[in-house]
Amino acid sequence: MILVLVDHDRGEIDPLSLRALTAARKIDQSIEAVVIGSQAECLAGIVGQYGATTLHVATHAAITDYTPMASGRALKELVEKLKPAAVLAAGSPRGNEQLAHLAAFLDIPMAAECSEITLGSPHHVLRARWGGNLIESANVHAQLLVATIVSFSVEPESVSGAAAKVVAFEPALQPEDFVVKILQRDSGETSGGITLIDAKVIVSGGRGVGGPAGFGNLEELATLLGGAVGCSRVVTSSGWRPHAEQVGQTGTKVAPDLYIAAGISGAMQHIAGMKNSKTIVVINTDPEAPILRYADYAIIGDLHQVIPALTSAIRQAKG
């Protein structure tokens, strides 16, 4: 049996968890899911649809919000009871963090960001490094495999499963699990009301935009297409745009329907954050720019001419 940690934000499921459930089902027919915190019983339907027969719900008076160390301890308790072959989660910041706590409690290895898993002795994984530009083949020497699934490596696939059976349990937690406290939440920094990660269209600018003022044209185009503005690291480290807009290995990883890269050369750390976009359009003065290898369509030219022309042509087309 494989146990999948399904992550949620106060009852709302993280869609990456559905990919983790799908990935688990490709390794083992028998999967069960676990959620941490109350408000999560409502997820029994959806995890059932993605193949989990049982949903273990860790509830505890002190778990009122995200508490990663408590998650780790609750997972440890469950794992010791159920003895699954593997514990998987999405390779999201939260998935990686909670499973790292589990692995630290058990003092066993954790393989983060896996794209392929073969259970055995030792277990074998392929995992992403350098933002997915390198694939590591690794052996994992432990009885229990603790691993996270790299984002976008599997498409979520549902099966016509019934709702999972809910089994609640109250883990024995310790005061130190709650030393780190979430105090407050704010809604996001968005451009035009759409966050980068949810945007269907991203108009992204790099050093070629030349300065903060040049981004006005990109904003206008993004708004027209109902999308958000993104950028490269050169742009954020020059202070031209807020860091929340940075796409790439150390920024946000995105996969919109349309990614327009203007004045971005295509360093591998940028590619790491956008190569899964459905359609990639490049605007660059350099016909040899590395980003062209990842593009579906390209215009060779100065973005300061192409973008305003594109914006007015789209306005016309929309009538």
Added chain:
Amino acid sequence: MDVLVCLKRVPLAGGTLMLTPDSRDIETKHLGFGISPHEENAVEAGVQLVEQMGGTLTLLTLGPSDAEEQLRSQLAIGATRAVLIETDGQEWDPQGTAAALVDAINGEETKFDLIIFGAESADSAGYQIHIRVAHALNLPVITNVKSMKIENGVAHCERVVPNGREHYEAPLPAIVTVRDGLNIPRYPSVPGRMQARKKTVDMKKAETRIPKLEKVTLALAPSKDKGAQILGKGAEAVPALVDVLKQIGAIA
């Protein structure tokens, strides 16, 4: 306030990567070395804290003796001293690395108020060394921090999540991991570089451990050239692009 920053020497690759003949490492003959952007932010944060509150900033790395280069360049922006746990050049697995860092931290006379890590290492991205260290030292850990303030012995941190920001706090001593964007790291000044040459880098040895997460080989991620369709040059190509956008449904 005594701060420790943990950092890792990594090759600085830009465009295309090459592997060594045995496919176990990145070919670094033509590459420079540095540290992850996250860790540059970590050092900058440490320097700022010590500037504001007094105290010391120590750097700690596990790596080949050449990692002294990265320590010196970070000492040049204002760290006090550095510790290098020397390996034979092979990369260690996360458990082995964390255990060696813990031994080194326990061996220090200074009891650090704050230990700062990068959110993940640039080359390996295991997402775990800080958490293992936190467990071993019995310290609270806040990860992925994008903004941080220390007040009255409490670390106030913000983390950016898809739907906004989360505010966390933990009493010191604590571990925090920081992300690119936390601050804009300064460049070393010329006097800074001169001073860095005279600062102490303590060399230590650690016992090698058998890796539990055992790297076998590396491979380049398949990246087929998508064979971009060149729509034309300059603004003249815009109508062709508009047609494409209509086809893919980006314009209704």
